[in-house]
Amino acid sequence: MFSRAYKAAVTLPPLIWVTVFLLAPYLLMFCYSFWSVSASQTIEHSWNLANYSQLLRVDVYWQTLLRSMWIAARVTIFSLVLGYPLAYFLSFYAGKKKDLLYQLVIIPLWVSYLVRAYAWKTILGSDGVLNTSLQYMHLTKHPLEFLLYSPFAVVLTLTHIYTPFAFLPIYAALEHIPRNLVEASHDLGATPGQTFWKVIFPLSIPGVVAGATFAFVLSLGDFLAPLLLGGPSGIMISNIVVSLFGAAYNWPLGAAISFCMLLLVVSLLFCSERLEKKWSFS
Amino acid sequence: MGMVRALGLTTNSEIIATTTAEAAANRSPLLRIQNVAKSFGKNAVLRDISLDVAEGEFLTILGESGSGKTTLLRIIAGFETASAGEVWMGDERLDRQPPYRRRVNTVFQHYALFPHLTVEQNVAYGLRVAKRPEAEIVVRVKEALEKVKMSVHAKSKPSKISGGQQQRIALARALVNRPRLLLLDEPLSALDANLRRQMQVELKSLQREVGISFIFVTHDQEEAMVMSDRIALLRSGELEQVATPREIYGRPATAYAAQFIGHTNLLKGAVRAGVVRCGLLTWPAALPDGPALFSLRPENIRLDTGSGATNGGVRVRGKVRHQAFHGATELIRVECVDGLVLVVRTPGSGGALDAVELEFSPADAVLVRESPERI
Numbered sequence: 001m002f003s004r005a006y007k008a009a010v011t012l013p014p015l016i017w018v019t020v021f022l023l024a025p026y027l028l029m030f031c032y033s034f035w036s037v038s039a040s041q042t043i044e045h046s047w048n049l050a051n052y053s054q055l056l057r058v059d060v061y062w063q064t065l066l067r068s069m070w071i072a073a074r075v076t077i078f079s080l081v082l083g084y085p086l087a088y089f090l091s092f093y094a095g096k097k098k099d100l101l102y103q104l105v106i107i108p109l110w111v112s113y114l115v116r117a118y119a120w121k122t123i124l125g126s127d128g129v130l131n132t133s134l135q136y137m138h139l140t141k142h143p144l145e146f147l148l149y150s151p152f153a154v155v156l157t158l159t160h161i162y163t164p165f166a167f168l169p170i171y172a173a174l175e176h177i178p179r180n181l182v183e184a185s186h187d188l189g190a191t192p193g194q195t196f197w198k199v200i201f202p203l204s205i206p207g208v209v210a211g212a213t214f215a216f217v218l219s220l221g222d223f224l225a226p227l228l229l230g231g232p233s234g235i236m237i238s239n240i241v242v243s244l245f246g247a248a249y250n251w252p253l254g255a256a257i258s259f260c261m262l263l264l265v266v267s268l269l270f271c272s273e274r275l276e277k278k279w280s281f282s
Numbered sequence: 283m284g285m286v287r288a289l290g291l292t293t294n295s296e297i298i299a300t301t302t303a304e305a306a307a308n309r310s311p312l313l314r315i316q317n318v319a320k321s322f323g324k325n326a327v328l329r330d331i332s333l334d335v336a337e338g339e340f341l342t343i344l345g346e347s348g349s350g351k352t353t354l355l356r357i358i359a360g361f362e363t364a365s366a367g368e369v370w371m372g373d374e375r376l377d378r379q380p381p382y383r384r385r386v387n388t389v390f391q392h393y394a395l396f397p398h399l400t401v402e403q404n405v406a407y408g409l410r411v412a413k414r415p416e417a418e419i420v421v422r423v424k425e426a427l428e429k430v431k432m433s434v435h436a437k438s439k440p441s442k443i444s445g446g447q448q449q450r451i452a453l454a455r456a457l458v459n460r461p462r463l464l465l466l467d468e469p470l471s472a473l474d475a476n477l478r479r480q481m482q483v484e485l486k487s488l489q490r491e492v493g494i495s496f497i498f499v500t501h502d503q504e505e506a507m508v509m510s511d512r513i514a515l516l517r518s519g520e521l522e523q524v525a526t527p528r529e530i531y532g533r534p535a536t537a538y539a540a541q542f543i544g545h546t547n548l549l550k551g552a553v554r555a556g557v558v559r560c561g562l563l564t565w566p567a568a569l570p571d572g573p574a575l576f577s578l579r580p581e582n583i584r585l586d587t588g589s590g591a592t593n594g595g596v597r598v599r600g601k602v603r604h605q606a607f608h609g610a611t612e613l614i615r616v617e618c619v620d621g622l623v624l625v626v627r628t629p630g631s632g633g634a635l636d637a638v639e640l641e642f643s644p645a646d647a648v649l650v651r652e653s654p655e656r657i
Contacts, residue, residue: 183361184394186381188408188459198411202398281397281441 026262032255041249051256061240061257068236071155072220076166078159079215080208083167087207088200091174102171109164117228120157124148124229149231157229158219165218166211173207174200205279213272217265237261312337312495313358313376313463318367320353320519327353328519331367335463335497340489342498342506344542345516351499354516355465358497359388371462387456388465392472393448395440401451402427402436408459426458429488446477453485457492464489466498470505482508503543507531515539517653531579538653540577545613547583547624549576549647558647561620565596565644575650580613580627582646586639595641600624602635616640 034047055061086105094101108116123129126143134140146152177200185195223238230236237257244254311334320328328350335341345351356362358369360381369377376384387408395404405426409419427433430450435443440451449469456464469485470478486509489496500506506513507527515522515530515538522542523535534540537548551560553569560576584593603623604615607630614626616638624640 178392178394180390180392180394181396183359183381184388184390184396185407185411186361187359187386187388188411188455189382190407190411191382194411198407199396279398281439 029255029258032252033259035252037250037252043251051253052260054253055256055260061237064235064240065237065257065260067151068220068238071151071158071234071236072216074155075158075162075219076212076215078155079163079166080170080212082159082163083211084170084204084208087167087171087174091171092200105164105167113161113224116161117157117225120153120160121148121228124153124156148229149234151230151234153229153231154226154234154236157225158222161225162215162218165214169210169214170204170207173204173210177203202279203281206276209272209275209279213269217268220265221261310372311335312339312371313497314368314370315354315358316368316370318354318357318364318369320350320357320362321365326519328357328364331519331521333514333521333524335495338493338495340486340496340498340509340511342500342510342513343516344500344503344506344513346501346542348518349516350519351501351516352467355388355467355497355499358463359386359465360384385461386463386465387459387461388467389449389452389456389469391467391469393440393452393469395448395451395455397440399439400436401432401438401440401443404440404451405455405458407455412459422458426454429457429491430454445472446481449473449481453488457488457494461494463495463497466496468499468501471500471502478505485509507543513543515542517542522653533648534577534650536651536653537575537577540648540650545580545625545627547578547580548650549578549622551576558644561622562618563596563598563622565647567644567647567649569649575652576647577650578624578642578647580625581611582642583624583626584641585614585626585628585635586641587635593641593643595643597639597641598622598624599637599639601637605635614638 032043033051034049036044036046036048036050038044090098090101090105121128124147125131126145126148128148130147131140131143134144135142181199181203182195185199186192190198220236221238223236223242226234226236226239227242230239241254241257241261244250244257248254313335315331315333315335318328318331319326331354333341343351343354353362357364357377360377360379364377367377368375371385376386395401396407399407402423406419406423409422414422423436424433427436430453432447432450432454435447435451440448443451449472452469466485470481473481482505498506498509510527512524512526513530514524517538523530523539525533525535530539531543534543534546540546540548549560549563551558551563551574553559553567553571553574555571556566556568558565558567558569558574558576584595586597598618600616600618602614603617606613610629611627612630614628614635616624616626618624618640626640
């Protein structure tokens, strides 16, 4: 139907893009992860597994990775807990206000990530809005320290930032449920509650899986929120990677950690896709 | 039974002998729709609908798309609330109940089977939410699937079976709950012609077997005629006529009813001193003076190609303008001397025709009301 030249013209640019900016860097990173840094601060191109064994031996690396996963898991749960009811309400009960409310959910995504993270800093800081108000109302005598520079601050900020990402696929899944199925359920004697648990929720599971994957993967790799709000106890794995590539000047170790994370994320995406397929019935 | 005989009461066989329509008149109705109206904003979809459905009756709501037939069905099922009027089932006010409390089940136009459940789980759905004992559910689901001949597909997902099979599952899923009334929203419209005819027969015999009242919505007048005990003809949100298929065909109340159900010739005339005058045609009729409209079915006109034999009916000469051969019968368009065009149905004319003479009995010209334009 189309000439070969046309097909080549259409497919080549993205192919080149993917090769140069994705595949090549990944390959390079993979190579780096087997190299090492010499005493004179140069990269030695000797192949060994030292970086990977260091990952397992040094507590701080795998502990930070575990903590990052725990933070990401909490963010995922909170995003779903906030995003699902919102999506459900919008899809089934918002009526004419649906489009407006949908836009309101989306609009925060237009605001720079950095601005939103900083906003939480002003809210949670010891001189921040929250602490000042609490002290003004004589509910607390001293600023609450756990609010800022803690895993709590990171989870809160990441939940705020990634809830729309969890919301969107859930909303899409709910919108795709034929309304006559809901009617059929009522017709067969199921109360609204039974209808939700037996029909609506099972049919929205692909959206929930997609939303959870977004929230988990995005927050797992996040480094700005822990950098700005995490403090020493809220450090995440990406912060370690950043410092290894920066001040610490240990690119090979940084590459090894990045590669492990890449593997983790890819296998997660693979599982979530399998799960989504299993639960989709279109 | 002996007691019944001794008392001289009617026995079962006698009851069966009376038609369902007659039974409908005798017993108190199962469902009563009283002065129901529905508007969406300023748009009136239903106006002042009153209709009774008898126990065990097969009632068809017949109408074109946009006539409000589906809306009426949705009001009975509980998916829409009526703007005015009441719906009663026995002595229970139905229209104040949410759909899940009504002892009414629906077969949806596109079946609405739950895609994540197997055929068996779909059928069991109503019993499960009603928290029936599991042993009872198993037995009833098995029975229902056998009744619609779908037992082999019990473990399949709905997406793996054909439209006709999905149709049967939808039917089983509704009937397994033993509703007092089953609503069917154009359930056969998505099937191809042959399967459709087959399902019409199956559905009708199933309804007789289970003895549940059916309200069947369709736009297909032939389907309505074949299946129903009574037809409620709906036009632009108002009931045009409610009658048995034979009545509605033989004695249509309005010009619309006459035209919508079967072919007809509408004759516009005037009555004066007991004589109807319609162009060159005249016949006696005991009617008050004034304009009058008559419906004359094509098969009630006799075609005379020149024998001259008369049955003492009204006669008129004309020229054949068009012949359409339908197999068992032939539809012939005849332009009469004064320009009046009549359609005649004959059992095959045997070839091309030209000049003919037509004859019909005055008794077959049925007086009908004009059907005023409605928005």
